Amino acid sequence: MQYEVVIGLEVHVQVRTESKMFCSCPNRFGAEPNTLVCPVCMGYPGVLPVPNGEAIHKAVRAGLMTDCRIATFSKFDRKSYFYPDMPKNYQISQYDLPFCEHGKLSVGPGKGFSGNDMPEKIIGITRIHLEEDVAKLTHHAKASGVDYNRAGVPLLETVSEPDMRSADEAYAYLTKLKEIMQYGEISDCDMEKGQMRCDVNISLRPFGQEKFGTKIELKNLNSFRAVHRAIEFEIVRQAELLDRGVVLHQETRGWNDDAGESYLMRTKEEAHDYRYFPDPDLMPVTFTETEIEAMRQALPELPAARRDRLVREFNLTEYDAEVLTKDKVLADYFETAAGDAPDGKLLANWIQSELLRELSARGIAVAECPVSPEAFAQLMTLIGKNVINGKIGKDVLGFMFEEKKSPSDIIKEKNLAQVTDTGAVEAFVDQAIAANPAQVEQYRAGNPKVLQYLIGQVMKCSRGKANPQLVGELLKKKL
Ligand SMILES: [Zn+2]
Structure with missing residues (x-):
């Protein structure tokens, strides 16, 4: 059967700031593990977070650059979370009142990543919110290492509407979003440094059906090319299962780029219950319409x-x-x-x-x-x-x-300056004419094409330094 693919993307970018989201530790990549930490980002009891104003302004800027509605009243929430990459058993994020909502990005028209034509298309942005990044885990043969330098780095999550219908559209959307983050100086988006990460939600439904199919989430995609490949792979994999009458269940899958295939990570039954609630340590953030307008006026060139x-x-x-x-x-x-x-x-x-x-x-x-x-x-x-x-x-x-x-x-x-002295170039021309009597004969017999060959020979004699225009003129004259 022919299926329509429905794709939505969740993109995280690290915000470029001097310090972390809620403490004054430096926001810097590549330092010795666990050297950029303090009691706040290590989650010690009794400490108080202080929000980073620069990060909040950049979040709003991202919203303005993607035509979002900016909230005049928003707040931070705690997302319950029990995993060793977050030292305080919750992550500060935003739940029901994010900074930015209802935006859009246009992609195309033009050639897509696969070379096929892509019409212009508007892709909705559900929301953009700010949260803190978690630590980086590294797994070794018998142990795992955890680096808390990354814990607490401001992280901006952009959630799209399920508006994309092909791997090419997803690729174009990511490219556009990255451009905006870079032009707005919101994030450097260096994927090799983990500054931009992408999760894909993908489902298939028969053409004409309104109800969405079962959503599969793809994680650990570390390049746009991997996103494109993973989507193409999932379309084929899911279509084969649906054709055989298999009922799909919601699940999270990883992507193995070397093998070129996705693999099961967890099913919905194991999904977390985050039990969000407002962070009692942080005041709501408010903006007046005038302040939002002033930020809109100060936007950089798109x-x-x-x-x-x-x-x-x-x-x-x-x-x-x-x-x-x-x-x-x-x-x-x-x-x-x-x-x-x-x-x-x-x-x-x-x-x-x-x-x-x-x-x-x-x-x-x-x-x-x-x-x-x-x-x-x-x-x-x-x-x-x-x-x-x-x-x-x-x-x-x-x-x-x-x-x-x-x-x-x-x-x-290195004595590379061009030889423009007519006498010197003439000597090279004479040399080349003497060394290539057959080609000279052909030229004189009316074959103009060998001229290029002879120019090449003169250039070779001069070790590339003769002025090619002068060489052409002198050759023609002498022949
Ligand atoms: Zn800190």
Whole structure:
């Protein structure tokens, strides 16, 4: 039978703040385990939590950027929770009065992750609430380790409506949400550092049926690609069971990305009863309409607006702007470099092809790029002024990554400057003509295509340093 797939997503992002949600411990990744802790985040008796205003403002900003209604009155609740990753037997979260509700995000139109066309679609956002993260557990052969540095880090949960109907739509929604979190400087969303985590609710129903099918929750998805794969896998798995007449039960499943399959974690009978109640230690949070309006006025430029502006200001194609703005840090890099570079379009091409290639070959994130945008702009200027040609430019960029020197120093040290002196280039041209009599003959017999080959030979003689335009001119003259 043909089934319609119904997908909803719950996305957690760690909010970028100086300190944790309810204490003054640093919110920092990568420290020695259990060094960023205090009596508050360790849940000692008698301590009092103090909410982090920065985190609350960022939660509201996330709501404003996704068209949510912002609550003028909200509160924190305790979620009963008995597991060693939370030291105080409850997690502070928000239950019935979250900061943001009834929002939406639009995805498409365009090509989806799988390459299929995707129409434009509005995906509802049920709510965005703030809570505290739990500790990180690491399981070893005979023991488990717990690192409470993460316990108490502000965590923003965005719950979507069950509006998505394909793995492509889920992927596009996640991409869009990540863009907003990054552009709003709400979260860095580095999935490798666990700063963005995603759970998927997925069910199937026969086309035309209004009632939802049985919901399966997928957990532990640590990349957008894994989300896409897991959804495709579940659609096939659930359809096969339904075709055989099996009655599905609500369950939580994990995803094994290596094996490419989901596995049962727990069934509904084992589900927790969280018994929420208002946290008596925390005052409700209130905003006036004027305060909310002021925060709306102060919103940063959204990705779509930035794309349009880049196309306008730098004469880029829609595609260039799309690639550059996908990652806010990359877009910032481009704009900083564009301040000094002679040609925005050339710069955009070089960033998309050469810079991203060098970064991915070295496994470095844009934020950690050892070549500053200013140095990159200098390289563009040198190419623009014909001091070096594009081919040598690629080598220079490689050296800039390795040696962390300015492009002009590298060109000087390695003697890479382009040879534009006609006499010197003529010598290379003569050399190439003498070494390739057969091709010269073909050219003279009326085959213009061998000219490119001969230009290549001259460039080789000059070890890539001759000005290719001059080479072409001199060759034609001599032949
Ligand atoms: Zn603390």
